[in-house]
Amino acid sequence: MKKKICIIGCGTFGSYLLKRLLEKYGSQVDIAVVEIGNRKIQNESEIGLDSISENSTVSTDGRYFGFGGTSARWGGQALFFDDRDNPEKDAAWDEIIKINARHKNTVLKKLLGENINIELGENKNIKTGIWLKYTKRNMFSRLKKRELKNVKLLPEQRVTEFVFQDKKILKIICKSKNGNIEELAADEFYLTAGALESCRLLLDFNKKTGVLNNTDIGKNFGDHISTELFVVKNARPVIDGIDFTPTLYKGSLVTKRMIVKTDDGVVGFLHMVFNKNIKSFKFLKELLFGKRETTISFGEFLSGFVFLFNFVFYLFFKKKLYVDQSQWSFQLDMEQPVPNNNKLSLADKKDKYGEAALHIGWDISKKDLNAISEMRDKVELLLKKNKLEYTPLYNPASTSNKGEDVYHPVGCLRMGHDAGAVVDYKGKVKGVDNLYHFSTGIFPSAKSINPSAAVFCFVEECLERSGSGGREAGEYPKGMPVANSSSNGRARRLTGE
Ligand SMILES: Cc1cc2nc3c(=O)[nH]c(=O)nc-3n(C[C@H](O)[C@H](O)[C@H](O)COP(=O)(O)OP(=O)(O)OC[C@H]3O[C@@H](n4cnc5c(N)ncnc54)[C@H](O)[C@@H]3O)c2cc1C
Structure with a gap:
């Protein structure tokens, strides 16, 4: 009997995991993928989910549904944590950083291709990132038809509940928009439904079972707080001799950022925003981020003819981004340190599926503002030292x-070995032997990177360490009761496409 694996949510991490499982085990395992959406990418309200938030737009503007998920709309910039993200020498971060270092090269090869050899070198406080080629950003479209032939894809099914017994998930309950309820059993489950929906599902699971009662689930919810600090005029983007102009490497853009930290160890990054006021550049960016409509008219786009000429010339012949030197700005993204008062919880309001909406209690605290102010003053000194106008x-x-969250949800499902941690370093959910979770929610805070590539490292860690896959597995028990389930035995088995 082949081992049965179920992936819940086929977005960025679900698709990456699926590809890696197929590469590792091929047809030795049975894989089913349950996805709320289909091939068309939709936002929160289009898919029928709901959330309440007074101050954050992460749920409405920062997540997408359907095969590929948010990777169909993201920037695709890949970076990794390293020792500079842990000035306080925290033990959990030490482990996170070690695991990043262990798998970084594998992840880069998987993202960029075997033949690409790029060193994301560490130079004092400068961190290098790589913006994936536009055609390589959607993680689901990397899966080939012949690979998907071996997978049971179950679109338009929303996982709403786990059936739990003897420390194991026996099956999941899925709802479709028209109210049909189905069930799916497996030996191993991977929850990759995004940080917010995965947390919502686990909060609901905990409400019914109490398994995560003593953990910090939902607490210390954070993001980067992003704010534009200074506009620099008439200068090349060179600071302390380092040129921050992004360069082109085999279709990907290589970027640089400056890691910054406050005196009491709050970490963030400083990066340059180029060509912000140039309408044709804005148009190109909107196109690349998969926006379906643009705020720029065709006339405005063409009026930037000189810019467009330079842009194309620099990209193809100089292999770098053309930067309008008359004006560019310094943007600061700071992590929200832990502990904080931000929290995800279940709301009384129900969504279109009749499930509890997510309440996102998120705000910018006085401590966050102090960190930004401290960094602002330090950056001003840097600008003066570099004699910039x-x-x-x-x-x-x-x-x-203006300060906003930038869709890097962290903290709510944090990893560690301590009592409060929700998952361990292999992504295994505490108190459940066969449930794993991967999202940016596993990181305690956001530190100096856009965090997705760092999550891929934990998928690799799990695959390497858990010995998942080809081994024989016993059949799951039949006819188990649905713990506190609303399905009341109406559920039927999911059979796939
Ligand atoms: C505009 C934008 C730019 C970004 N740029 C970057 C960047 O440059 N670098 C970076 O590192 N990060 C970036 N991010 C963040 C990054 O996109 C996310 O961290 C990442 O895509 C999240 O991946 P995920 O797999 O957790 O969630 P998703 O990719 O959203 O996948 C979740 C999947 O689960 C499905 N699903 C949800 N609920 C259920 C359910 N109950 N049952 C079944 N299926 C379900 C969804 O349909 C979806 O397919 C950006 C985000 C945005 C919005």
Whole structure:
């Protein structure tokens, strides 16, 4: 009897995991993939989920549904954690960083191709990232038809419940939009439904079972807080002798950022935003981020003819991004340190499937603002030292500064070996022997990177260490009761496409 594996959610991490499982085990295992969406990418309201948040747009603008998930709309910039993200020498971060270092090269090869040899070198406080080629960003479209032939794809099925007994998930309950309820049993489950929906599902699971009662599930929810600090005029983007112009490497853009930290160890990064006021560049960016409509008219796009000429010339002949030197800005992204008061919880309101909506209690705290102010002053000194002409944008004395979350949800399902951790370093959910979870929610905070590539390292760690796959597995028990289930035995077995 082949081992049965079920992947819940086929977005960025679900697709990566699926590909890696197929590469590792081929047809030695039976894989079923349950996906709420289909081949068309939809946002929260289109898919029928709901959330309540006073201050954050992460659920409405920062996640997408359907095969490929948010990777169909993301920037695709890959970076990894390293020792510079752990100035406090925290033990959990030490482990996270070690696991990143162990799998970084494998992940880069999987993302960029075997023949690509790029060193994301560590140079004092400069971190290098790589923006994946546009055609390589959607993680699901990397899966070939012949690979998918061996997989049971179950679209338009929303996982709503886990059937749990003797420390194991026996099966999952799935709802379709028209109210049909079905069930699927497996030996091993991988929850990759995004940080927010995975947390919502586990909060609901905990409400019914109490398995995660003593953990920090939902707590310390964080993101990067992003704010534009200064506009620099009439200068090349060179700081302390380092040129921050992105360069092109085999279709991918190589970027640089500066890791920053406050005196009490809050970490973030400083990066340059180029060509912001140039409409034709904005148009190209909107196109690349998969926006279905643009705010730029065709006339405005063409009026930037000189820019477009330079842009194409630099990209193809100089292998770098063309930067309009008359004006560019310094953007600061700071992590929200832990502990904080932000929290995800189940709301009383129900969504279109009749499931509890997610309440996102998120805000920018006084501590967050202090960290930004401290960094602002340090960056100003840097600009002066580099004799750059600049205009300040962020005013610490004002309450009308622009600061926003940037869709890097972290903290709510954090990993570790301590009592409060929700998953261990292989992604295994505490108290459940056969449930694994991967999302950016596993990281305690956001530190100095866009965190997705770092999650791929934990998928690799799990595959390497858990010995999942080809071994024989016993049949799952039949006719198990659905713990606290609303399905009341109406569920029928999912059979796939
Ligand atoms: C505009 C934008 C730009 C970004 N740029 C970057 C970047 O450059 N670098 C970076 O590292 N990160 C970036 N991010 C963040 C990054 O996109 C996310 O961290 C990552 O895509 C999340 O992957 P995921 O697999 O956890 O979730 P998703 O990719 O959203 O996948 C979740 C999947 O689960 C499915 N699903 C959800 N609920 C259920 C359910 N109950 N049952 C069944 N299926 C379900 C969904 O349909 C979806 O397919 C960006 C985000 C945005 C919005």
